[in-house]
Amino acid sequence: MLEILSYIAMGASWTVAITLGSAAVGMALGAPLLVLSTSKFAAVRGIYSAIVHVVRGVPTLVWLFIAYFGVGQLGLTLSPVMASMLALSIIATAYMAEIYRGGLQAIPSGQWEAAGALNLDRFSTLRFVISPQVFRAASPSVATQIIGLLKDSALVSTVGVADLVFRAGVMTQYHADGLYMFGFAGLIYLLLSLPIAIFSRKIHTRIKRKYVIA
Amino acid sequence: MTDMTWLYDWPQYIPDLLPGLWKAMTLTAISCFFGYLIGMVLALLVETPRAWVRYVALSIVEIGRGVPILVLLFVFYQGLPQAGVLLDPYPAAVLALILSAAGYSSEMIRAGLNSVPRGQSEAANSLSLSVMDNYRFVLIPQAARISIPPLVNLTIIMFQATSLATVITVPEIMQFAGIMGSATFEYMSIYIAAAVIYLCITIPGGVLSSYLEQRMGAPKKRSTRQVLLAQFRKPLGATNNKSHSASGRM
Numbered sequence A: 001m002l003e004i005l006s007y008i009a010m011g012a013s014w015t016v017a018i019t020l021g022s023a024a025v026g027m028a029l030g031a032p033l034l035v036l037s038t039s040k041f042a043a044v045r046g047i048y049s050a051i052v053h054v055v056r057g058v059p060t061l062v063w064l065f066i067a068y069f070g071v072g073q074l075g076l077t078l079s080p081v082m083a084s085m086l087a088l089s090i091i092a093t094a095y096m097a098e099i100y101r102g103g104l105q106a107i108p109s110g111q112w113e114a115a116g117a118l119n120l121d122r123f124s125t126l127r128f129v130i131s132p133q134v135f136r137a138a139s140p141s142v143a144t145q146i147i148g149l150l151k152d153s154a155l156v157s158t159v160g161v162a163d164l165v166f167r168a169g170v171m172t173q174y175h176a177d178g179l180y181m182f183g184f185a186g187l188i189y190l191l192l193s194l195p196i197a198i199f200s201r202k203i204h205t206r207i208k209r210k211y212v213i214a
Numbered sequence B: 001m002t003d004m005t006w007l008y009d010w011p012q013y014i015p016d017l018l019p020g021l022w023k024a025m026t027l028t029a030i031s032c033f034f035g036y037l038i039g040m041v042l043a044l045l046v047e048t049p050r051a052w053v054r055y056v057a058l059s060i061v062e063i064g065r066g067v068p069i070l071v072l073l074f075v076f077y078q079g080l081p082q083a084g085v086l087l088d089p090y091p092a093a094v095l096a097l098i099l100s101a102a103g104y105s106s107e108m109i110r111a112g113l114n115s116v117p118r119g120q121s122e123a124a125n126s127l128s129l130s131v132m133d134n135y136r137f138v139l140i141p142q143a144a145r146i147s148i149p150p151l152v153n154l155t156i157i158m159f160q161a162t163s164l165a166t167v168i169t170v171p172e173i174m175q176f177a178g179i180m181g182s183a184t185f186e187y188m189s190i191y192i193a194a195a196v197i198y199l200c201i202t203i204p205g206g207v208l209s210s211y212l213e214q215r216m217g218a219p220k221k222r223s224t225r226q227v228l229l230a231q232f233r234k235p236l237g238a239t240n241n242k243s244h245s246a247s248g249r250m
Helices: A002-011 A010-039 A041-057 A060-073 A080-105 A109-117 A122-159 A164-175 A179-209 B010-045 B051-066 B069-083 B090-117 B118-126 B131-167 B175-185 B187-215 B224-233 B242-247
Strands: none
Touching: A002 A010, A002 A080, A002 A164, A002 A179, A010 A041, A010 A080, A010 A164, A010 A179, A041 A080, A041 B069, A041 B131, A041 B187, A060 A080, A060 B175, A060 B187, A080 A122, A109 A122, A122 A164, A122 A179, A122 B069, A164 A179, A164 B069, A179 B131, B010 B051, B010 B090, B010 B131, B010 B175, B010 B187, B051 B090, B069 B090, B069 B131, B090 B131, B118 B131, B118 B242, B131 B175, B131 B187, B187 B242
16 A cells, blocks of 8 residues: 555656746746736737737646647657646746736836836836835735646646656556545645645745835 | 648637537536535635534635645546445536535635625624624625625636546547547647637636626725825815715625
């Protein structure tokens, strides 16, 4: 029994790797995507909202199958892990950009005006005044989104990445005790989401103590 | 990149996927209806004084929210036979989605109920309204304002989540897409057609949800600047009383 459970638990490494990898890509690329939405040209803002709505409006499973089967049909065969990373990173980017945008809107216009009054250029304003406040305001939503990605990463089992769900499925086919196998996998997902929640709460209280957030 | 036909030939596959759309919509409707009802009950149970009731309700909520829907689907479809319960794919999918919807919606409903000021319940109590009347006439109408926009959003998310039911062979959109795909090998065109079908529901749904959020939602706090501007623009002699009447709108 212990061997079976440890075989399933080994899948957590793929689950965690894909979750953190796509979260990192999303957090990094979300910011440049957000810049589109602050453009003064309506067409560029339209491109931003089209990207965000299309990416978020299509289920994760469809993105995953497009990345794995669809791209494979075009002659560019991606490994299951690469396809999963591609699909989840695209989704994470769109969600992170929307989270950053929420944080950006929470910043009072006086901050921009004060930066203008101090004659800061656009880059310095964003770098030293706006973005630190955006990250502070957005940090709880980012943590929620990473927990969401953790659960979305369960889908990568459908294209054959040997994560928790995949291994639980394999063991169910060998030993037929599906309730234990998938129950154990579900328990590990709950346990994995706990540290993220605790870590985020810690960071948020530390920020709150250091700076006063409106 | 030998073949670029997928750029224009995807619309021909939409009719083949439409039977799945109907299945996905009924699945969404059933699981959201029962899920939100159970979510409402859970939201009330989480606040009861009895500790063991609270813990049971909280653990159901946490399982519904914390465990991936894919795992719930497998538990109900491949796990329950171990306990002697054999479910068909469709009922198993309905149960998994209900559990998930109940978990998420209970938190949204609870947030709505908690947003009603305490004084409202106390006032209802001092008018000797019964507990049921307190909920029916005082708490729920005010909580609904806060809870309905996120619940509409959740319904869109549940609609997208029905795509997962394909892994336990429920004949919804992705199931038809998979069958078509393995028959024709036109995966790109077929999955683009599926994506377009999902977008036809989710984008209007998103517009509705953001409209409701503006219309109901939490009352927007005016910034200091807006308050000052309003003071300056007000004609002489006008009183402030009028601005309060808007809060009764529902």
